[in-house]
Amino acid sequence: MTIATELASARPAANEYFEYYDTYISKVPDGDIVAQLRDQVAEIESLYRPIGEDVASIIHAPYTWTIKQVMGT
Amino acid sequence: MGETQAQPGMDQDVYVASADYSIVPLKALIDELVHCRLANLLLVQRLTQEAWNRRGVASGYSVTVRALAWMLVGHVIHHSRIVKSRLA
Numbered sequence: 556m557t558i559a560t561e562l563a564s565a566r567p568a569a570n571e572y573f574e575y576y577d578t579y580i581s582k583v584p585d586g587d588i589v590a591q592l593r594d595q596v597a598e599i600e601s602l603y604r605p606i607g608e609d610v611a612s613i614i615h616a617p618y619t620w621t622i623k624q625v626m627g628t
Numbered sequence: 629m630g631e632t633q634a635q636p637g638m639d640q641d642v643y644v645a646s647a648d649y650s651i652v653p654l655k656a657l658i659d660e661l662v663h664c665r666l667a668n669l670l671l672v673q674r675l676t677q678e679a680w681n682r683r684g685v686a687s688g689y690s691v692t693v694r695a696l697a698w699m700l701v702g703h704v705i706h707h708s709r710i711v712k713s714r715l716a
Contacts (some may be wrong), residue, residue, distance in 0.1 A: 557686045562695050563672070570706075572699065573689035578703030580695065582709075589672055591701045596665050602708055603658045606715070611654045615714040622714070623649040625707055626639050626657040 556587050564588045637687030667698075672697055 556564065564587050567580060583591065603626065611622040620628075649657070680694045 559675055559677045559680060562677050562706075563697060564673070567692060567695035567698050570678055570690075571683075571692040572695035573691065576691075576695070579706050580698045580704040581638070581702070583698050583702045584643070588701060589669070590670055592665065592672065593651070595681050595701060595704050596662055599658065599661060599665070599704065600710065602711060603654070605662075606654060608654055608716065610701050610715070612650060617713065620644060621649065622711055623652065623654055624639075624644050624647075625711070626654070626661060627647060627649045627652065628643050 556589075561587050590607060631684060634685035635687070668700060 566583075566585060569577075569626075570581065572597075607624060611626075614621055670713075675693065680692070682693050683690050684693075685691070686696075
């Protein structure tokens with residue numbers, strides 16, 4: 556990691572963001588955040604590419620959006 | 629980068645209500661997300677140490693560049709977990 560990436564990869568302190576977003580930040584493993592951003596491209600591809608149009612177009616209770624709506628928004 | 633103007637938030641429900649995703653192939657939505665992520669990567673890879681510590685205001689709240697990057701990763705994790713549960 557570069558020095559800048561090391562700095563970026565320090566878990567943000569609570570005063571660096573509005574507390575609501577801890578629902579996202581708390582899910583992130585410790586480590587190189589730039590590598591995680593990069594690695595997620597393959598994860599997105601492997602999870603979403605196999606999903607059929609039909610499955611992606613229905614609402615699965617208790618959720619209120621389709622997978623396509625989640626992806627698009 | 630270096631923007632000092634507060635950035636407005638968005639109402640995701642308004643966005644969803646105004647878009648007809650039924651006519652958009654899933655493949656296109658995935659392509660779009662991947663391209664956005666690749667653009668994010670190109671940007672973050674050129675950030676200096678000082679840039680990661682910068683703060684701005686988005687949706688009415690103070691936020692650092694670092695926290696934004698962590699939110700990008702966490703947001704995908706959050707929705708991927710839900711999608712996996714929906715597909716199970």
